[in-house]
Amino acid sequence: MEGECKVMLDAAVDADARKQTTPVRPGSKLTTGLLVFTLCLASAAAAVLIYNRQTKGPGQEEENFDLRHTLRQISNVRAAIHLEGEYNPERTTSVEWRSQVDQSHSQGGLRLEDNEIVIPHHGLYFVYSQASFRVNCSDADDIISQPLVHLSHTVKRWSKSYGNDDGEKSYQTILHSIRTVCQKTADSNPDEDGHWFSTVYMGAVFNLRKGDRLKTEMPTRMLQSLEDEPGKTFFGVFAL
Structure with a gap:
């Protein structure tokens, strides 16, 4: 050229x-x-x-x-995790959460570790949980002192922002719900009362930090009444 x-x-x-x-x-x-x-x-x-x-x-x-x-x-994938719960006799204070059954899933870095959800990075997250129970109102150990059946469910958070180190594992409650479902009576007839089915649901938005851990707690006496069929008891988090 x-x-x-x-x-x-x-x-x-x-x-x-x-x-x-x-x-x-x-x-x-x-x-x-x-x-x-x-x-x-x-x-x-x-x-x-x-x-x-x-x-x-x-x-x-x-x-x-x-x-x-x-x-x-790929860049627009938001962190999310949804876990299904089941009763495990070896756990006395919490549901056993599972990540690879039914509709459970995880993406964006959120993961299940030692029955706790680990947060991958700073940001706003919606945290939610539901526990379903099948309660027999006529099954009373002490009708006089405890005539009501209470259901409660709690989500707690551990964070370095609280000033704790990994060894202390001091948690703070971020979600808590309690419900009275039925009343026990001295002349209750099991054939007439049957079972009461009830659900406790809670959810809210939180500003979480990388490395935060979330777990659930439940009274030991209620774990045996847990409904752990698919879709009835779950725990999840997703980024906003």
């Missing part, structure tokens, strides 16, 4: 010199040279553009678009 432009430039200058009957001013030769040089640059740019289009091929632009779309989807 450079050789062709040089030949064209020399030829144009010589032709212009032969046509002139009067002495040619240096400015005319310079103007003609600049014109030819500009045409050479334009031709070179057009050749490069055509070469690039032929090199990419018809499908490469579509592949680049798909790649950008996939990366954008």
Whole structure:
């Protein structure tokens, strides 16, 4: 390309010199040279553009678009976890949470560790939990002193922002719900009273920090009454 432009430039200058009957001013030769040089640059740019289009091929632009779309989807994935609960006799203060059953799932860094949810990074999160129970109101150990059946469910948080270290594991309550479902009577008939089914649900938004841990607690006497069929008892968190 450079050789062709040089030949064209020399030829144009010589032709212009032969046509002139009067002495040619240096400015005319310079103007003609600049014109030819500009045409050479334009031709070179057009050749490069055509070469690039032929090199990419018809499908490469579509592949680049798909790649950008996939990366954008990955960056927009929000942290979320949903756990299903079941009764485990070895746990005396909490439901056993499971992450790989039924509708349970996790993404974005939220994970289940030692029956606790671990927060992956700072931010606002919606924390929720539900516990379902099947209570026999006529099953009274001490009807006089405890005539009412109470159901309670609690979510607690451990955080370095509380000033605790990993060894202390001091938790603070962030969600708590209690409900009275039925009353025991001295003349209760099991055939007439049967069972009461009740659900305790709670949820709220919290500003959590990376490394925070969330766990649930429940009275030991209520764990045996837990309904652990799919969709009845669960624990979850998702980022806002």
